[in-house]
Amino acid sequence: MTASSGAAADASNVTAGLDVITLGTAxxxxxxxxxxxxxxxIVIDGLHYLVDFGLGCTRQAHxxxxxxxxxxxxxxxxxxxxxxxxxxAYLLWNWGAPVDGFTDDVPIHGPGPRTGAMIEHVLAAFDEDISIRIVDEGRPDLRRIVRPVDIVLPADAAGAGPEATPAMRPFxxxxxxxxxxxxxxxxxPPVFPSFAFRFDTRYGSVVISGDTTECANVATLAAGADLLVHEAVDLAYFASGDFSAEFLNHQQISHTTPAGVGRVATAAGVGHVVLSHLAGVATDAQWAAGVAAEFAGPVTVAQPGQRFVPGRVAASS
Ligand SMILES: [Zn+2]
Known part of the structure; x- marks a missing residue:
């Protein structure tokens, strides 16, 4: 019996083109x-690519x-x-034919050298369940079809560290x-390496900032992109709340204010800014106004499950 609903054949899943869905935004x-x-x-011609696996992503994707x-x-x-x-949970709920899951090679790219080790540990932790379902339900071996790929830094990242991010070319x-x-x-900082990613397709381009302070490399990567999905922090919340000095300092040196997002977007000349990964309690109007102070183009504060078509400003949920 399939565990999926009829939505598996949803037209949104087979339509040609490029969609970006902000599955989770916190x-x-x-x-x-x-x-x-x-x-x-990132959905391209009905096939998709996922960036990050925050709380709730399994149900949000479904x-x-x-x-x-x-x-x-x-x-x-x-x-x-x-x-x-x-x-x-995402892997265990999306694996094998009984759940309309993947049955073939799925690369998972992440910062080297620890992404591969992390995923190997995850698979080892669930060895009992995986082994049972292979025999009991005829599923493929999850340990063989999930393929961790450690992202290796190129030569022009030499000298990089948690608090040293040299200008470099996208790779x-x-x-x-x-x-x-x-x-x-x-x-x-102190997380290193941390990456932003850019997806270039025949339909358009999208950049995901990941977590970062205001960073010239994001503008380099996002040059001319149709859509920039960028994180943002509400520093007033962390400054006024019951947070430690260390925690406030982390927010200041590791995340980007809305105005900073606006500066990056202007430097890159992107078509549309979408704020996602929002830290704080600002209203949508406050988030957007901060970006708009430094960026003249369209700004959207993402909602969970909202769908964007790069190159088209009007977005639908
Ligand atoms: Zn982070």
Whole structure:
């Protein structure tokens, strides 16, 4: 019996073109709003690519009509728990024919050298369940079809570290007949390496900032992109709340204010800014106004499950 609903054949899943779905929009391993944690889907001609695995992404992807069988690759910006915490559940709920899951090679790209080790540990932790379902349900061996890929830094990243992010060229990490994915280092101390990703397709281009302070490399990667999905922090919230000095300092040196997002977007000349991975309690109007102070183009504060068509400003949920 299939565990999926009729939505598997949803027209949204087979339409030609490029969609970006902000599956989850909340920042941090903290539940401050009803929004699920950070996760984004890039859908190209009905096949999809996932960036990060925040809390709730498994159900959010399913509710968006995405099925594991249509997943072609996944990408992890960095190894903070709010970006990878639900990866185990996502894999275990999207694996094998009984759940319309993936049955063939799925690369998962993430920061080297620890992404591969993390995924191997996850698979080892669920060895009992995986072994049972292979025999009992005829599923393929999850340990063989999930393929971790450690992203290796190129030569022009020499000297980079948690607080040193040299200007560099974007470098290719994935290519198939639908998309070329490039990466660049961003600055998110003390987490290193941390990446932003760019997806170039025949329909348009989208950049996902990952977690970063205001960073010139993001503008380099996003040059001329149709859509920039960027994180943002509400520093007033962390400055006025009952947070430690260390925690406020982390927010200041590792995340980007809305005005900073606006400066990056202007430097890159992007077509449309979408804010996702929101840390704080600002209203949507406040988030957007901060970006608009530095960027003349369209700005949208993402809602969970919202769908964007790069190159077309009007977005629908
Ligand atoms: Zn982070």
């Amino acid at each position: 920042a941090g391993p903290a539940i401050r709003s009803g929004a699920p944690g950070i996760a984004t889907a 509710d968006a009509g995405l099925r594991g069988r249509d997943l072609r690759a996944a990408f992890i910006t960095h190894l903070h728990s709010d970006h990878v915490g639900e990866l185990p 290719e990490i994935h290519r198939d007949e639908r998309v070329t994915v490039t990466a660049i280092l961003v600055q998110h």
